Amino acid sequence: MDAEDVVATMKRILDPATGSRARTSLSMVEGVSASDPTTVEFKLNISYAGFADIFADRQLRIVAKDKLAELSTQPIGTGPFMFKSWSPGDRLELVKNPDYFEKGLPKLDGATLRIIPESAARMAALESGAIDIVWSMPYEAVDKLKTSATARADSVSTPTWDGVILNNDRPPFNDVRVRKALALTIDKAAIVELALFGQGEPTFSPIPPSHPYFNKALKVGAPDIAQAKKLLAEAGFPNGFDVPMQVPQEREQRVRVGVAVRDMARAAGIRINVERVPFASYTANVAGKAQIYVDGYFARPTIDTAIYPFYHSSGSWNKQLWIYKDARVDQLLDDARKTNDEAARKAIFEKFQAIAEETVPGIIAYSAAHVNGVSKKVEGFKSTPMQWLELKSVSIKP
Template sequence: MKKWVSSGLGLVLAISLALVGCSNDNKDVKTSDPAKTNAPKAEAKTEGGSKKVQDTLIVGRGGDSAALDPSIVTDGESFKATQQIYDTLLDYKDGTTEVEASLAESWKVSSDGLTYTFNLRSGVKFHDGTDFNADAVVFNFNRWKDPKSPVKFQGDSFDYYTSQFGGEKDDIIKEIKAVDAKTVQFTLNKPQAPFLQNIAMPCFGIGSPKAIQEKKEKFKSEPVGTGSFVFKEWKRNESITLEKNPNYWKQGLPKLNKLIIRSIPDNSARLTALKNGELDLIEGVNPDDVKNIEADKNLKKLVRPSFNVGYVGFNLKHKPFDDAKVRVALSYAVNKKAIIQAFYGGNAEVAVNPMPKSLWGHNNDIKDYEYDPEKAKKLLADAGYPSGLPGEYTFYAMPVPRPYMPDGKKVAEAIQQDFAKIGVKTKIVSPEWATYLDDTKKGEKDDIYMLGWNGDNGDPDNFLYALLDKTNVGGNNQSYYMSEDVHKLLADAQSMNDQAKRSENYKKAQVLIKADAPWVPLAHSTPILAGKAAIDGYIPSPTGSESYETVIFK
């Protein structure tokens, strides 16, 4: 008989984030002047003329969701919506990456780290009225792991399941079984230190088996979960409307009756809509507008804890970017400090490695390729290109603002000029967001691209393994970087229970990655948000995917 250890004995990896509450993957479309839109105003009056308490929250963001099935997306804009519709077995405490109970009330881990048993919450219903139970959990996970699953529909790609658990190869999860209606058991092929952190990620939201089977491909746009809000309507590139789940298992939540998530690509237009009362909360603020927000008594500045990296990636499938010497040369050509000063307003720090400096396991001893155009030219010459690179290269620039990349097109233009100084000519293209993500994932059209990552779970594995391991090429590893030495370090770290030993592996991996230079890490930003002064109960998450269930208006 196996000995059991409590879920609280060192298995939960927490990050202390002091910035919480200060006052953690979309389509580029034209939006009408926010001053002329027909969006509902925030405040209303009763027939007697007294002020009515607002019960609808309207959130403005830079881009639309790619889909509303969290298991098939990797972008933060999609998770902002799906976080409201679905619950996961475990969740993160507000404003942190510390694991807590959710659909699973409690859990046990076997002493060998291979068996996880979750005791599920009773009385939980999906939005379609069907029961949440162990069979539903098994159904969802088997859908993601079984390549022959009858509910894996055309176009479905479970990239997060692949990056966290090895995907259809069953690398990590061997079996999921329902012990009884309220107990589900996971058996692993090998220990995985961040398993609990991974299970809590929003991409593993549990959907209604009945709805998935009946809706088929439509499920990605007609979601059914157990979350605090129920899906009502999706107007593509405009808005997503959700309504209060009257049967939500968290007593007294959500506090709002309705949630509307609007897409307005332009940061300035979004702020204007906030000032005009058409929005209540906005993501993405131009650095030059921060002082304006701070001076406005009707608004409040909010700060999301920094837990991200913005980067420029090279497509190693295409020559000459398959040559590390060329990639290192181009790394020296990028003026990171000037970019941060011009486009981040000082709300960022230079990135040296692919993971934030605040995260344990970061290698502080690694020296950056600091801006040096002359050295870049020399290295290109040493690589066989004394006159710069021949031809013109396609540079994909992000079409939407993201926390780690406030203005992708302008940043791309600055880097384009940096590259031109050393004889590298690029052509900037910026397709709409869903196409952008698909193109960079396939790696057929882009030579150079820009993306970023907001940490999902507070573990280095979620940056290094998810983004740069050889097993994740074609998924979250858009550079098609494949290093056997890096893979061994990262895979071994997953199986270690000693955090100090894991940290050493991650530090060694960062040394190898720096030498290979598949990316130019640009910045770790501190995202600024803005909202009405009357908003209360909103806690920005470091993962970028917080719930709005506790939000109220004072």
């Protein structure tokens, strides 16, 4: 790998025709070039203190410049394993990379990633010993593994969140009093139990409780139906209102969130009709259009990529979600990009969380745990907050 590989990879991601989701992470890049075989120069259009951090994103990993056209069928990289074969709908086979740069790794000679569509079949295969790891096992199966002789659940906190997306640009949720009223009806601790079977933490923030920038001075509030009704009356809805809420049909976890919110909001007079929408067309049907819907977002590698696109008024995800505009938030997030001082950045993001809690662009219900099912013969495996499947340190007991 040399600088030209880096340049080719970055240009591919930056090209709109590629359609890379990682392009958002490089929005500050105006140009990229190689000055010598080991030096890459990036020209940025803004001051961006955390630029080096964004390369922790798996979607920004470097690939060989002469293999870009073959990437979808013959992937190549610098990781611990190499591509062997791919059977669509069945399995991906990997073999050990003998030239991997970390001495003694990987420990396995290879790995097979199988596709087993039914969650019950996956768990049965794990407990029978037919497979060694179930990536992202169903939350409802965690308790059963507590008494299993052959497998265990391995859990880690993550920045991944689910919540209620409110369109701040359309009635009735363009009124902050209505948004606050809905938030006051929701028992987030109960939703963690109902939607995640207890595998998560109730929160108010897209910054997870485990993060050093989490604002510990703010607390998850208890439901207050009387105050919710008062705010609705002030907003012109003394008798509440009816509203349709979309949920992704094949994402049962989020369906459970929607049903729980519907049932909780009813006490304040907010009458929600839950509509299941096929996931394949979900974003096209709801993004920037629906008044209220349930969605969620996976962990991002940096605090800026997790917050700026979602809450800055110019943010690409914000324009598809809540269409939220607050000049104070814009200024804070712009300032955060410019400072390297950790204490200053922490203070900035704590202020951001306080404003977001006050203005309720949407309702973050919880920070979800990532849980993998693991055979008790497996050693060296750890679940990761980014939900990546890390196998380089794994070995299997006889």
